[in-house]
Amino acid sequence: MVSSVQAPHKVAVAGATGRMGHMLIEAIRNSGDCVLAGAMDVASSPSIGNDAAAFLGHASGVAVMADVHAALASSGVLIDFTRPEGTLAHLKACRELGVNAVIGTTGFGPGQKEQIVDAARDIAIVFAPNMGVGVNVTLKLLEMAAKALATGYDIEIIEAHHRHKVDAPSGTALKMGEVIANAMGRDLEKCAVYGREGVTGERDPSTIGFSSIRGGDIVGDHTVLFAGTGERIEITHKSASRSTYAEGSLRAVRFLAGKRKGLFDMFDVLGLK
Numbered sequence: 001m002v003s004s005v006q007a008p009h010k011v012a013v014a015g016a017t018g019r020m021g022h023m024l025i026e027a028i029r030n031s032g033d034c035v036l037a038g039a040m041d042v043a044s045s046p047s048i049g050n051d052a053a054a055f056l057g058h059a060s061g062v063a064v065m066a067d068v069h070a071a072l073a074s075s076g077v078l079i080d081f082t083r084p085e086g087t088l089a090h091l092k093a094c095r096e097l098g099v100n101a102v103i104g105t106t107g108f109g110p111g112q113k114e115q116i117v118d119a120a121r122d123i124a125i126v127f128a129p130n131m132g133v134g135v136n137v138t139l140k141l142l143e144m145a146a147k148a149l150a151t152g153y154d155i156e157i158i159e160a161h162h163r164h165k166v167d168a169p170s171g172t173a174l175k176m177g178e179v180i181a182n183a184m185g186r187d188l189e190k191c192a193v194y195g196r197e198g199v200t201g202e203r204d205p206s207t208i209g210f211s212s213i214r215g216g217d218i219v220g221d222h223t224v225l226f227a228g229t230g231e232r233i234e235i236t237h238k239s240a241s242r243s244t245y246a247e248g249s250l251r252a253v254r255f256l257a258g259k260r261k262g263l264f265d266m267f268d269v270l271g272l273k
């Protein structure tokens, strides 16, 4: 449902010339209740100074800027799909200016995640490794499957992404592992196995395995395999377009309208908790 609370939502986009940046600027333009109020990218980007919607053949009146504070000056919320170090620098500025944030970036280490938790004491943040509705419903299905298949089934998570992706396993695969481990009362940090090579020995039944494939223009595929004796169950989600991530991000923007502080995820946004 499209909320009209505080609409139009004034949205800044970080990584404005990236794959998700472009998808978000197009989704904002088509949304009806959000307006592009700021756009930022790294200082070395050749697009600095250009209109942020030029790639659509449209003039938004918003230039891509390297100055984070200037790009946030007219915005109520930032959508950030960049890199962990960039997101954390942007978040510092959001905190100083009282701008809320939707964070889709993946690849954060534990200390970096703590910084996001800390920022949520002052501003409202939606932080999720996958903004797509379908993936979040898949996470709920996995929770149910993991409880029912707690013994006798080996769990393997296989993800495939495009050749440009820089982090592995994907944030979504790690979240799937976390949801499954929590449902089974296991600690993912202790039971995760990342890739296999050489003489590995027999499989330890308490482990959750991760395999990552990188190639071509694969948008994002995730399969969780529950391999038992005499049967196996596979739960798969495949993304065919990044538009699902952009639409989910705009749902997060609407969810944050009127919120002052706190850390939320897409289960909160979609009412799946």
Ligand SMILES: NC(=O)C1=CN([C@@H]2O[C@H](COP(=O)(O)OP(=O)(O)OC[C@H]3O[C@@H](n4cnc5c(N)ncnc54)[C@H](OP(=O)(O)O)[C@@H]3O)[C@@H](O)[C@H]2O)C=CC1
Pocket: 014, 015, 016, 017, 018, 019, 020, 021, 041, 042, 044, 045, 081, 082, 083, 085, 086, 087, 103, 104, 105, 106, 107, 128, 129, 130, 131, 132, 171, 245
């Ligand atoms: N949560 C979700 O639903 C989804 C999450 N993602 C995640 O979003 C992130 C971005 O993905 P994608 O759009 O494909 O990546 P891209 O590389 O296409 O875009 C990243 C953008 O961020 C900029 N950037 C890079 N480093 C920094 C930095 N240190 N500070 C500020 N800006 C920076 C890049 O600029 P330049 O190109 O000039 O370096 C580029 O404009 C990844 O972490 C990815 O895993 C992706 C899709 C969905």
Ligand SMILES: O=C(O)C1=N[C@H](C(=O)O)C[C@H](O)C1
Pocket: 106, 129, 130, 161, 165, 169, 170, 171, 172, 173, 219, 220, 221
């Ligand atoms: O880098 C990507 O492209 C994606 N990243 C996210 C992740 O790491 O899970 C979400 C989606 O799979 C696409």
